[in-house]
Amino acid sequence: MSLDKRMLDLGTEPAAGPRPNFFDDPAMDRVWDVLVALTTELAVTRTRLDSLERVLAEHDCVPTDAVEQWQADEKTSLTQAQAQQEMLARVFRGLAQDVPGKS
Amino acid sequence: MSATAEHSRTAAAPPGGGALPLPMTSMEQHAALPKLSHDDRVRFQVAAGVNGFLSQTLLPLLQRAAAERVEPRIEAELKRPAKDRHEYRAFLEQDLTWRLWSRMRRANMESVQQAARLAVLPQLPDLVQTSRELIERAGNLQLASGLKAPGYLKRLHSHLMPGGYITELGDDDVAAGAAYELGVYAVLGGKSGPASDRAGRATVAWLAEHRPGWKPKRILDLGCGIGANTTAIARAFPEAEIVAVDAGAPMLRQGAARAAALGVDNIRFVQGNAERPPLGDDEQFDLITSLMVLHETSRPGTRKIFQACARHLAPGGLTFHLEQPPYRDKPLLEQCLRDWDGRYNNEAFWSAMHDSDLAAQLRASGFDDAEVYETEANAAQIGATKKTQEDYGRGGAWYVVVGEKPRLQEVRQ
Ligand SMILES: C[S@@+](CC[C@H](N)C(=O)[O-])C[C@H]1O[C@@H](n2cnc3c(N)ncnc32)[C@H](O)[C@@H]1O
Numbered sequence: 001m002s003l004d005k006r007m008l009d010l011g012t013e014p015a016a017g018p019r020p021n022f023f024d025d026p027a028m029d030r031v032w033d034v035l036v037a038l039t040t041e042l043a044v045t046r047t048r049l050d051s052l053e054r055v056l057a058e059h060d061c062v063p064t065d066a067v068e069q070w071q072a073d074e075k076t077s078l079t080q081a082q083a084q085q086e087m088l089a090r091v092f093r094g095l096a097q098d099v100p101g102k103s
Numbered sequence: 104m105s106a107t108a109e110h111s112r113t114a115a116a117p118p119g120g121g122a123l124p125l126p127m128t129s130m131e132q133h134a135a136l137p138k139l140s141h142d143d144r145v146r147f148q149v150a151a152g153v154n155g156f157l158s159q160t161l162l163p164l165l166q167r168a169a170a171e172r173v174e175p176r177i178e179a180e181l182k183r184p185a186k187d188r189h190e191y192r193a194f195l196e197q198d199l200t201w202r203l204w205s206r207m208r209r210a211n212m213e214s215v216q217q218a219a220r221l222a223v224l225p226q227l228p229d230l231v232q233t234s235r236e237l238i239e240r241a242g243n244l245q246l247a248s249g250l251k252a253p254g255y256l257k258r259l260h261s262h263l264m265p266g267g268y269i270t271e272l273g274d275d276d277v278a279a280g281a282a283y284e285l286g287v288y289a290v291l292g293g294k295s296g297p298a299s300d301r302a303g304r305a306t307v308a309w310l311a312e313h314r315p316g317w318k319p320k321r322i323l324d325l326g327c328g329i330g331a332n333t334t335a336i337a338r339a340f341p342e343a344e345i346v347a348v349d350a351g352a353p354m355l356r357q358g359a360a361r362a363a364a365l366g367v368d369n370i371r372f373v374q375g376n377a378e379r380p381p382l383g384d385d386e387q388f389d390l391i392t393s394l395m396v397l398h399e400t401s402r403p404g405t406r407k408i409f410q411a412c413a414r415h416l417a418p419g420g421l422t423f424h425l426e427q428p429p430y431r432d433k434p435l436l437e438q439c440l441r442d443w444d445g446r447y448n449n450e451a452f453w454s455a456m457h458d459s460d461l462a463a464q465l466r467a468s469g470f471d472d473a474e475v476y477e478t479e480a481n482a483a484q485i486g487a488t489k490k491t492q493e494d495y496g497r498g499g500a501w502y503v504v505v506g507e508k509p510r511l512q513e514v515r516q
Contacts, residue, residue, distance in 0.1 A: 012217055012220075015264055016259060023202055032207060040149045043149040
């Protein structure tokens, strides 16, 4: 399922309260925000791949190079792009929430 | 089965040796629980794993850094040890390990809250519909639409939950409560049990030990949230009538729907300010609890909550307030670790409360003729927590302030 822009904006609203920085250069704080989110998303993806391999193996029906042989049509490709936007909103949340004059 | 699948099957203990975070599917299932996609389930489990990494791997390094880098620097510059945690923290905050631990802890907390919100919002119309039906059938909810919420709940969104407890996104909204239910399970990696109720179960165990066989008839739970812990108390005293008060309507709706879905029928969820609970002046309760609530209020707020307890506690009744332990004589590093939630996790009264004497405040709030004392409740006693490196401020070893009113005949003597 992909979330639209309105849902992503509402969903990535920050909590009311101060936004502390821990490093001398706040850029470092933002990089760490991204790294934590990115690591989470990568772990999610790896788990999904692992789940997928198990499902495929359990059903014993799909050749291993099936994904390599497959190409997305335009509509599918746009759906995937939407999902990529969702991941970017999650990973870059720390940057997007850092509104000048608000922290 | 592929080699990768076979390999990842062998679940090794995580680095540091803590317990593996439980899957979200081990949550107690009920009709009002938000549905989770495969990826969301994993997202929460990974976030719990990150917290495990922080407490089991990075925290011991931070303790070493404090001993080997921070404290020698304090000695070198001040020619004496730090006199309090404020002085200690000024040095600690310069240390790289502290900065990394803090940044990751904050970022992960934000991630969990965001993930919960993003999981709940797309299914909100369904959740609202389900909870409406459950609540209508159970008739266990009483809202006060014009309630003026206390300022501290508006100013700061506790533990970084966007919107806090009180924001309503639409009619009959449950978003905050539904997100809270997911978040609280994920942050503790399931350590609070399938129903996230270890504090409630520890409360029941404490009561069983200190008043064996006691069956309170009327129970008031202040700041009940989604009633996860209230439900544990309700299940232990099925004949009791329980009134559960909270300021947040979305929390109460989720709580009422959840209780109804779980078949717990002796709790009435009532919207109101715990400082002045919406009760008749002469309404009395045998047991009045607040579990992990006071640290989100204020000094005057806590005093008013205690005064309300004095007003509504029946003779022979017991009031029980559960929190993390006060800082007092704890080592300065531990004080700084425990104080993290007050400074960086939007807990309004956390720092000042842990510096203060809650028992003295309770005594001074209308309990001068009562027996007031400090005690402990422990999740380990109910088998809910394995002994691992303590995650300060999140642990299952609680500090409790108790007030016991004399029975009527004792008063007359
Ligand atoms: C951390 S939650 C704890 C919920 C519950 N006691 C539990 O153990 O799961 C704190 C709850 O206290 C509520 N709260 C804080 N101050 C309050 C007040 N003055 N009146 C009513 N509710 C309050 C919040 O809305 C929130 O739901």
